Amino acid sequence: MTDALHLSPPVLDWAAHQAGSSLRELAERVSTRAAANIERGELTAAQAMKFAKEAGVPFGYLFLPEPPPQRQPLPIADFRTLPDKHPLSKDFYDVFDDIEFKQAWYREYLLREGAAPLPFVGRFAGQRVKAGTVADDIRGTLKLELNSVAARNADDLYSYLVTKAEAAGVLIFKNGIVGNNTHRPLSVSEFRGFVINDDLAPVVFVNGADAPAAWTFTLVHELAHVWLGESGISDSAPGSQNKHEILCNAIAAEVLVPQIEFAKAWSAVQGTVPEKISLLRQQFRVSGLVIARRALDLQLVPHDVYDAFYQDARRRSASKGKESGGDFYLTLAVRNSKSFSRKVAALATSGGISFREAGQLLNTNPNNVAVFHAKQRALSA
Structure with missing residues (x-):
């Protein structure tokens, strides 16, 4: 050469x-x-x-004699412990910085409005508690009635839980890319979610690049961190050795599929393991992946059974993603928290903030903010 x-x-x-x-x-x-x-x-x-384009770094950086100084450590904990976890990349840091900026803005807005602290944030901080105790409190606080949810699929159940969590004051962001850049997909191998806790504006971020069937568990896992008063990055996967993750996994499982009810139902249902999972999925109104995970936690199935369900969910998710792009304005709200998006758009429309600022907060063209607000008003009319 x-x-x-x-x-x-x-x-x-x-x-x-x-x-x-x-x-x-x-x-x-x-x-x-x-x-x-x-x-x-x-x-x-x-x-x-x-190479620079693929790495997402300025071309000139490649000519440095040594790597640039490490950025300052994140102000939240890293709860990931799996041996195959990937180092946090620039994509993660850019997403984190974006979400932290939005949370800070929203917190300042709430302070100006005289909002009261949310009583459930850190309710069990520093305490030795059982998973069932925290799970019961989450279900009660969010008024969850999972047995009566008319969920047709994993998306419906996730949307139901998001609605309940945001009604209580938690902002839920879900995105599979950095901002609106489709050329920068997030890696599930890096993280599945994170939470930035705050007594006024707690924020949960769910990695939308994961299978939709896994979003629900990640969401409730992160909510458990809110109740425990913790901020951190999660992998929320089975097999974690971190004590915080182990407890939050147990809490999430108990919220979605209570152990006593599940154990009885599993024993009562006849058939092969896939048949049992299919029947219990309908009974508990959750995805087959959540049932397979609960069975794995209780040592009723080996890990390869759960992994097969997870990989199948990822394949179906990838296939579905290639078939349709979805509604831009619905996606805008999901990526930026429905509560946050509506508040930003409403303030811009009423003159409380500029459309330029609203566009920056929602990572979109200012013109889209007005259209989004009009669509939201039409839906609520």
Whole structure:
């Protein structure tokens, strides 16, 4: 490679991690045939430009002699413990910064309005509690009636829980990409959700790149952190060794599928494991994935059974995503919390804030804010 640029492999490795990839993975995306050369820091100018674009870092950064200083640690805990967890990438940090900015704005708004602190935030902070105790309080506070929910699918159940949580004062954001950039998908291997706790404006973020059947469990898991007074990043996956995650997993499972009822129902139902899961899914009005997870937690099925349900849910989610793009304005509200989006749009329309500021808060063109508000008014009319 006579025209090769000689770049620092540690810098290239750092850049790859900003995209949630290993250096080898990103090198192969740039050029399969030249991957080994790229790993050694030998790239053509064209390869270097493509590498920077794939990594999502400024082109000039690749010419640094060593990686730039690490950014300051997050002001929230990292509860992820799975051995295959990926380092937090630039995509995660950009999402976190965006959500933290929105929460700070909303908190200031609530303070000006004289809002009272939410009594359930940190209700069990620092206490030794049983999962069932916290689960009962979550169900009671949110007025959950899961047995009567007319949920046709995982999306319906998730929407029901979001509505209940936001009515209580928790802002729920769900997105599978960074902002509105479809070229920057989030990685489930990095995280499944996070919570930024606050007594006025607690915020939950759910990684929408995960299977819809998994959103519900992640949401309730993060709500458990709210009740425990914790802020942190979660993987919420089975097998976590973090004591906070273990407790929140148990709380989420108890909220969705109470253990005593589930154990009785599992024993009473006859048939193969898939048949049992299908029947109990209908009985408890949750997804088959949630039932499979509950059975795994109680050691009624091996991990490969749960994993098969999870992988199937991911495949169906990917297939569905390719078939339709969805309604832009509905997606706008889900990505930015329905409560938050409506309040921002209403303030912009009434002159409380500018449409430019509203657009910045919702990561969209200011013109879309007025259309969104009009659609919301039409739905509530």
